[in-house]
Amino acid sequence: MTNPASQAPGLRIERHESAGSTNTLAFERARAGDPGNLWIRADRQTTGRGRLGRSWSSPKGNLSASLLLIDPQPRERIGELPLVAAVALADALDKAAGTFGLAKLKWPNDLLVDGAKLSGILLEAEHLSNGKTAVVLGIGVNCVAHPQDGLYPCTDLAALGYRVSADLLFDRLCEALKERLASWREPGGFSVIRRDWIARAAHKGQHITVKGPRELTGRFLDLDERGYLVLELENGGKETIYAGDVFLPGFEH
Structure with a gap:
């Protein structure tokens, strides 16, 4: 079922109890003619994808969501979107957890807390038969559990002592990403995103x-x-x- 996103007017939400990959579902909707500004959420994701072909599966209680955008900007600027999403997710996390600067950003788009990976962001794009470009931002956050065998040390919000539900974090993410996307689309908007990303940068100068x-x-x-x-x-x-x-x-x- 698709419903309006109450926290971010103009966006819609399609929610599933379980899905293989929310990114895959988003591309299916795009090929079927969806106009975009569509969030797809799954309470449990079983065959999700990470960067560079890695898997990203997520148990119930973690956040798994993908945002479908159609022609959000000229194609040469699409590569800026993971940084936009990372800054928005860091904003949303602070609002949901009641913190300030909790997460640092590891280039290009991972959120770290105390040096351990908390989330992943995957950007994928596809040229559609109608000449438009479908862009999907897949976002996964470890709210209650984290993998033990990743490339990097990982953590989750519960293990860090933060009781932040996937629903609350998603609501804050809808708000934050809508605001950051609007800023990004303004003339010179990426310079603001870049500035705010650098302010949270992990490892800068190291x-x-x-x-x-x-x-x-x-x-x-x-x-x-x-x-x-x-x-x-x-x-x-x-x-x-x-x-x-x-x-x-x-x-x-």
Whole structure:
């Protein structure tokens, strides 16, 4: 059943008791002609996807949701969306938990608390037969449970002592992401997102290793104007990183 999102007028919500992947359902709706601004939630997700083809399954009590957008911005700007979503999710978490700056952001879009991963965000896009582009933001948050065998140390809100239900966090996320998307669409809007992302950045100024098409180690210097990570290498040069996984030196991966 699809209902209006009471906390964010203009958005609709489709909720399922169980689903394989909320991102997959969102693309099915897009191919069937849905106009977008549609959230799809599942109380339990069994075959969800993470970045770089990894799995992201989520038990009942955690948050699993995907937002379908149709042509949200010119295609060259779609890559900015994971950072928009990360800042919005960090905003929503503070509002739901009654905290200030609880989560740090690990490039490009993971939320960390005390160095452990709390959430994942997956951006996927598909060109539709009508010439439009369907963009789906999949968001998963560990509210009551977390995986024990991930690439990084993980945590959940309950383990941290925060009683934040998936329903409450989702309501706050609807509000926060709608506001951040509106800001992003304004002229120069991504500069505001970039500023707020950097204010929450984990590891800025520290030496990190980025594993992608090749592995590089250097000091996390900045984000460029498009949201890509800028590393300062040992030889004094700079390298712009477009995709990859960030690790602290010495972390086995």
